Amino acid sequence: MKRSNRKKLSIVIIVCLFIILNIGCSNTNKNPSDSILYNSDVVSANLAIHFIDVGQGDSTLIQTPSGKTMLIDAGENDKGKSVVNYIKKQGIKKLDYVIGTHPHSDHIGGLDNVINSLDVKCVYMPKVSHNTETFKDVLSAVRNKGLKVETAKTGVKLNLDQNIKLEMFSPNLSKYDNLNNYSPIMKLTYGEVSFIFTGDAEAEVEKEVLTKNINLKADILKLGHHGSSTSTTNRFLKAVSPKYAIISAGKGNEYGHPHKETIHKLINAEIQIFRTDQLGTIVAVSNGKYISFNKAGQKTVSKDNNIKYNSIFNAKNDVSSGESGNKKDLINTGVEIVNIDLEAEVVVIQNRNNTDVDMTGWKIVSIKGNQEFYFPRGYILKAGEAVTVASGESKGDLRWSEKPVYIWSNDGDKGELYDSRGNLVSNQ
Numbered sequence: 481m482k483r484s485n486r487k488k489l490s491i492v493i494i495v496c497l498f499i500i501l502n503i504g505c506s507n508t509n510k511n512p513s514d515s516i517l518y519n520s521d522v523v524s525a526n527l528a529i530h531f532i533d534v535g536q537g538d539s540t541l542i543q544t545p546s547g548k549t550m551l552i553d554a555g556e557n558d559k560g561k562s563v564v565n566y567i568k569k570q571g572i573k574k575l576d577y578v579i580g581t582h583p584h585s586d587h588i589g590g591l592d593n594v595i596n597s598l599d600v601k602c603v604y605m606p607k608v609s610h611n612t613e614t615f616k617d618v619l620s621a622v623r624n625k626g627l628k629v630e631t632a633k634t635g636v637k638l639n640l641d642q643n644i645k646l647e648m649f650s651p652n653l654s655k656y657d658n659l660n661n662y663s664p665i666m667k668l669t670y671g672e673v674s675f676i677f678t679g680d681a682e683a684e685v686e687k688e689v690l691t692k693n694i695n696l697k698a699d700i701l702k703l704g705h706h707g708s709s710t711s712t713t714n715r716f717l718k719a720v721s722p723k724y725a726i727i728s729a730g731k732g733n734e735y736g737h738p739h740k741e742t743i744h745k746l747i748n749a750e751i752q753i754f755r756t757d758q759l760g761t762i763v764a765v766s767n768g769k770y771i772s773f774n775k776a777g778q779k780t781v782s783k784d785n786n787i788k789y790n791s792i793f794n795a796k797n798d799v800s801s802g803e804s805g806n807k808k809d810l811i812n813t814g815v816e817i818v819n820i821d822l823e824a825e826v827v828v829i830q831n832r833n834n835t836d837v838d839m840t841g842w843k844i845v846s847i848k849g850n851q852e853f854y855f856p857r858g859y860i861l862k863a864g865e866a867v868t869v870a871s872g873e874s875k876g877d878l879r880w881s882e883k884p885v886y887i888w889s890n891d892g893d894k895g896e897l898y899d900s901r902g903n904l905v906s907n908q
């Protein structure tokens with residue numbers, strides 16, 4: 481080899497190495513650790529998934545405990561700015577991954593705004609083009625940032641964080657008649673919990689994915705195509721068997737999303753439903769073992785009385801607009817009120833820590849009735865476990881009092897939990 485050629489080759493190698501090591505999309509997973517920390521700062525120490533209310537459309541923001549970020553879709557063109565603002569409000573300036581599920585404007589409309597306004601490292605989209613200004617805008621935003629679109633397709637695996645992986649199960653074909661079906665069906669796994677994202681993938685793709693004999697089981701299913709009856713087939717729903725369903729749709733949208741058929745399927749399967757058209761932005765937080773929400777989902781009968789999945793989390797970063805937060809300062813101890821059933825007179829308190837908590841001196845206060853319940857001396861709430869405190873005629877692990885006294889007002893009542901030092905640690 482001639483000297484000049486050798487020099488050229490080494491430059492090429494160095495450039496390649498530089499690209500591999502530095503330019504976005506790097507997929508290294510350093511120092512994997514099995515231990516899942518669950519400390520005082522609940523939100524930043526956990527995986528947070530924000531189903532952003534963008535009206536009729538989709539936009540999902542994922543934050544990992546180490547600060548890695550992913551955005552799946554960004555709603556319509558006119559929602560781009562508010563999606564960017566929402567992301568910035570979370571203290572995020574950089575998106576490690578941006579996924580545009582398919583070229584429809586209710587998904588990629590706001591993406592050009594996102595790419596132009598934030599430090600985006602890597603963009604994934606399925607290999608299909610569309611002859612719209614919206615689509616072209618996204619492509620030029622990608623180009624202007626010196627990025628290129630990576631192909632979203634079956635088999636793509638992204639290591640988002642220690643123990644957090646995302647895998648794509650579709651698209652499997654190079655051509656679909658319906659643009660919706662290019663949407664990747666993706667599974668995100670963190671420890672013992674998992675989430676399925678679907679974009680607008682319809683029955684045809686669900687069937688494809690089902691034949692692949694992969695483990696689709698997940699705790700949360702983000703329903704395909706805004707809850708349309710053309711997605712979420714019985715077989716697919718059964719394979720995923722979620723505890724929770726998320727539906728992103730606009731209030732009173734012209735398509736009638738989510739369709740009644742889909743809602744009935746969910747209710748029949750006793751799946752708790754969270755809809756952005758009813759609840760606004762929905763945030764799910766997980767430590768890899770438990771999942772909590774910033775909003776209460778539509779109640780369905782609890783499938784297995786498994787309290788760990790029946791929690792409602794007053795997230796510190798409850799970002800939903802127009803809601804005034806609680807004025808009192810909360811001390812985060814990892815022990816919280818996860819539910820107060822006013823009618824049944826049952827309070828559920830959960831210890832989300834990896835260690836047991838001595839509840840001696842802790843108390844629950846019913847605000848309206850101004851009544852207090854003190855935990856018995858030496859009462860230990862084990863790591864990860866929940867305790868029910870019952871009043872009225874209900875049965876629970878603990879009773880508010882021997883007599884069937886009614887504590888909670890059915891017209892609405894709030895409860896507070898205080899630790900042994902009198903710090904307010906949780907309220908609902």
Ligand SMILES: [Zn+2]
Pocket residue numbers: 537538584586587680705706
């Ligand atoms: Zn859509």
